[in-house]
Structures are given as C-alpha cells and as structure tokens.
Amino acid sequence: MKLAIVGATGAVGHELLSVLEKSTLTFSELQLYASPRSAGSTLTFRGQEITVQATPDGPIPADLILASAGGSISKALAPVWVKGGAVVIDNSSAFRYDDTVPLVVPEINGEAALAHHGIIANPNCTTAIAAVAVWPIHRAYGVKRMIVSTYQATSGAGAKGMQELEEQTRSVLAGNPAGHEVFAHPIVFNLIPHIDSFQSNGFTKEEMKVVWETHKIFGDDSLRVSCTAVRIPTMRAHSEAITLELERPADPEAVRxxxxxxxxxKVVDDPEAKLYPMPLTSSGEYDVEVGRIRSSLVFDGGLDLFVSGDQLLKGAALNAVQIAEYLQQKGALSGTASPA
Ligand code: A2P
Ligand code: 11C
Incomplete structure (x- = not known):
C-alpha cells in the first residue's frame, strides 16, 4: 500500500507524520507533497529523511492519499487522484456536504467510510471534537437541541495562524503595534467572534459547519444545533461549552x-481538585477531554458540559489516520494505484 500526504509541510501535515509514526497502518512507501515552495525540502519519518515534492496537476502514484492542503487543492485535484486509482481522505470542506461522500468520525459512523466512491471527508475540527463527546449522550438520552460556544486556537488557521500569534505577542510586549494578516483583527490579548465567512443568516461558515456536519455524522437532521465560534489567543486545542436538551433526563454522574x-x-471532571478540560492539558492528547458535566438550569433533565480537544489531532490528523486504519482493518484498502 503506497501512502501519500498532500500538504505534508503544514500544521496538520506535521501531525499526520507524527500520528502515522505511532499508527498500526501498514504501508510500503510514503510520498510527501506540498506547494512548489517546499519542493526539495525534507521531512523525517521514522528516522528517514523524505524529500517533499511539488504537488503535481495530475494523478499521484499512491493507493491512499491524506489531503490537507486546503479546499481549493482538494476540489481541483481529489477527483483526478481518484481517477488515478487512489482513495482520498480529505481534510478540507470541499466534499463534506456531497451526499455521495461519507463524512466520518470512526467512533460514531466508521462503517459509512466503506461506502465511499474514492473520497472520504474528514470533518471540521470543531465538529469532530464536539461530536465524539456528544454521540454517546445522544445514543443514551436522545439530544434534541445542542447549543455550542467555541474557544478555538490559532492553529485552526494553520501554521501561519500560530506564527501570527507568536509574532504579535513579541511585537506588543516590545511596545510595537500588533499588526495582523491571518485574522481579521489582532488576536493577541483579544478574542475574535468571527471564523470563516459570514453567511446570509448572520452565522459564520464555521458555525454552520457544526450544524451541517453534526447532522450528517449523526445521521439525524432533526437535531437542532446552534453555534457561536470564537478565535482565542491559544496555540492549539479547541474548547467548547455545550448545552444539551435531552429526550430523557440525564444524571451527571451517570453521564460521567x-x-x-x-x-x-477522557473524563476530566473534578472541580474540587481544579480538574477540568483545558487546552493546556488536551494539547497533544488523542482523547477529547470532557468535564464540567452538570445539570442544565435551562433545559429540565438536560446538561451543560465543557470539552477541550487537540483539533490538529482528533479534529484532523488523528481522525484521518483512524479512518485509514479502519479501512485497512476491514480489508478495504488495496494496492491498486496505477503506475506513475
Ligand atoms: P507549503 O508549506 O509548501 O506552503 P497550513 O494549513 O499549515 O497552512 O498548511 C497548508 C499546507 O498546504 C502546506 O503543506 C502547504 O505547503 C500546502 N499547500 C499550500 N498551497 C499549496 C498548493 N498550491 N499546492 C500544494 N500544496 C499547497
Ligand atoms: C478553524 N475549524 O479553527 C477551523 C479550521 O472546515 O476544516 C478547519 C476548517 C475546516 O479555523
């Protein structure tokens, strides 16, 4: 099985390499692609240096492609890669809302991946982190309404987002203006309730992704979902405050x-001991931390909870590799790529 990563030099690409190092996925060859700017540079995988290649306009000679170079690259090239014989696990939003493309979180709907027609979509990170925590509650108690407020790290905007936070911090502490390029305003010592573009209903696309994608992953359009997405000045891990109205009343201890x-x-919920989910503790971890689980004061029998998960991992690289592992365990990945 020949494996390729497109976008290998990016924030998610970096995590893909690290997750793959520890993964049970077996492959005979790893090819790394990025923009022409990175062509010729090297990245290390399991002690070996691999040269990064410019992403070609045509097919890639691989059986499985993990794509994380943005929506426009995926939109233009993923169908070409599929025609060339590859299965594509796409981290962008390019195909998530296409009815013929499965949108998969393996803990929830892994088997949906088996019905792919070449492309499998990886969800938005904010959605994946909430979904993995809410799904068991939905199955046990039936979620009727879900209200989400997010606290999203700068790495959600890629490596350049983290760089902007670091540079702005140095700049402001040296008494200079913050300046900004990646985010709509300076993010240092600030927060910005604006992620992705505003839609005609007043919500941002990031917020609507949580609605659309939760419906698709849960296979339940009747669930009412609302989200306010906020960028905060942290490096990585997205956190979310979630309020749930439930069909059947839930006892917080039973939910824990x-x-x-x-x-x-991972339940991290001991307020007396000052233990609750935080980016500081969830960064670098595979499991999404869930805590502050308590009975809602608004919805009788409902719940309030707080989650924090490393969005570069469960929200992106880890989920993509878990989908690949699932396909391989099910014997659904073959080495059928056409030669270069
Ligand atoms: P490069 O590092 O050469 O720019 P991030 O999400 O952290 O910003 O990373 C984006 C990833 O997508 C990087 O690996 C980046 O490569 C890659 N990329 C950006 N533009 C292109 C392009 N036109 N063709 C292929 N890969 C691209
Ligand atoms: C952010 N969640 O934090 C976004 C990044 O739909 O894959 C991921 C966008 C997506 O900016």
Whole structure:
C-alpha cells in the first residue's frame, strides 16, 4: 500500500507524520507533497529523511492519499487522484456536504467510510471534537437541541495562524503595534467572534459547519444545533461549552460513567481538585477531554458540559489516520494505484 500526504509541510501535515509514526497502518512507501515552495525540502519519518515534492496537476502514484492542503487543492485535484486509482481522505470542506461522500468520525459512523466512491471527508475540527463527546449522550438520552460556544486556537488557521500569534505577542510586549494578516483583527490579548465567512443568516461558515456536519455524522437532521465560534489567543486545542436538551433526563454522574466507557473521550471532571478540560492539558492528547458535566438550569433533565480537544489531532490528523486504519482493518484498502 503506497501512502501519500498532500500538504505534508503544514500544521496538520506535521501531525499526520507524527500520528502515522505511532499508527498500526501498514504501508510500503510514503510520498510527501506540498506547494512548489517546499519542493526539495525534507521531512523525517521514522528516522528517514523524505524529500517533499511539488504537488503535481495530475494523478499521484499512491493507493491512499491524506489531503490537507486546503479546499481549493482538494476540489481541483481529489477527483483526478481518484481517477488515478487512489482513495482520498480529505481534510478540507470541499466534499463534506456531497451526499455521495461519507463524512466520518470512526467512533460514531466508521462503517459509512466503506461506502465511499474514492473520497472520504474528514470533518471540521470543531465538529469532530464536539461530536465524539456528544454521540454517546445522544445514543443514551436522545439530544434534541445542542447549543455550542467555541474557544478555538490559532492553529485552526494553520501554521501561519500560530506564527501570527507568536509574532504579535513579541511585537506588543516590545511596545510595537500588533499588526495582523491571518485574522481579521489582532488576536493577541483579544478574542475574535468571527471564523470563516459570514453567511446570509448572520452565522459564520464555521458555525454552520457544526450544524451541517453534526447532522450528517449523526445521521439525524432533526437535531437542532446552534453555534457561536470564537478565535482565542491559544496555540492549539479547541474548547467548547455545550448545552444539551435531552429526550430523557440525564444524571451527571451517570453521564460521567457513560463517557468513561466511551472511545475517544477522557473524563476530566473534578472541580474540587481544579480538574477540568483545558487546552493546556488536551494539547497533544488523542482523547477529547470532557468535564464540567452538570445539570442544565435551562433545559429540565438536560446538561451543560465543557470539552477541550487537540483539533490538529482528533479534529484532523488523528481522525484521518483512524479512518485509514479502519479501512485497512476491514480489508478495504488495496494496492491498486496505477503506475506513475
Ligand atoms: P507549503 O508549506 O509548501 O506552503 P497550513 O494549513 O499549515 O497552512 O498548511 C497548508 C499546507 O498546504 C502546506 O503543506 C502547504 O505547503 C500546502 N499547500 C499550500 N498551497 C499549496 C498548493 N498550491 N499546492 C500544494 N500544496 C499547497
Ligand atoms: C478553524 N475549524 O479553527 C477551523 C479550521 O472546515 O476544516 C478547519 C476548517 C475546516 O479555523
């Protein structure tokens, strides 16, 4: 099985290499692609240097392609890669809302990946982090309404987002103006309730992604979802305050117990000991931290909770590799790529 990463030099690409190093996925060859700017540079994988190649306009000689170079690259090239014989796990939003493309979080709907026609979409990071925590609650208690407020790290905007936060911090502490390029305003010592473009309904696209994608992953359009997405000056890990109205009343301790038995989440919920989900503790971790679980004061029998998850991992690289592992375990990945 020949594996390729497109966008290997980016923030998610970096995490893909690190997750793959520890993964059970078996492959005979790893090819790395990025923009022409990075062609000829090298990245290390399992102690070996691999030369980064410019992403070609045509097919890539691989059986499986993990794509994380942005929506426009995926939109233009993923169909070409599929024609060349590859299965594509795409981290962009280019195909997520296409009915013929599965949108997969393996803990929730892994089997949907088996019905692919060449492309499998990886969800938006904010959606994936909420979904992995809310899914067990939805199955046990039936979520009717879900209200989400997010606290999203600068790395959601890629490596250049983290760089902007670092540069602005140095600049402001040296008494200079912050300046900004990546974000709509300076992010240092600020927060910005604006991620992606504003839609005609007043919500941003990032907020609507949480609505659309939760419906698709849960296979339940009746769920009412609303989100306010906010960028905050942290490096990585997205956190989310979530309020749930439920069909059947939930006891917080029973929910903690349920989540302790659920894959992909870690209950961190001991306020007396000052233990709750935080970017500081969830960064670099595979599991999404869930805590502050308490009965809602608004919805009888409902819940309030707080989650924090490394969006470069569960929200992107880890989820993509888990989809690949799932396909390989099911014997659904073959070495059928056409020669270069
Ligand atoms: P490069 O590093 O050469 O610019 P991030 O999300 O962290 O910004 O990373 C984006 C990734 O997508 C990087 O690996 C980047 O490569 C890659 N990329 C950006 N533009 C292109 C392009 N036109 N063709 C292929 N890869 C691209
Ligand atoms: C952010 N969640 O934090 C976005 C990045 O739909 O894959 C991921 C966008 C996406 O800016």
């Amino acid at each position: 117990e349920l989540l302790r038995r659920s894959p992909g989440v």
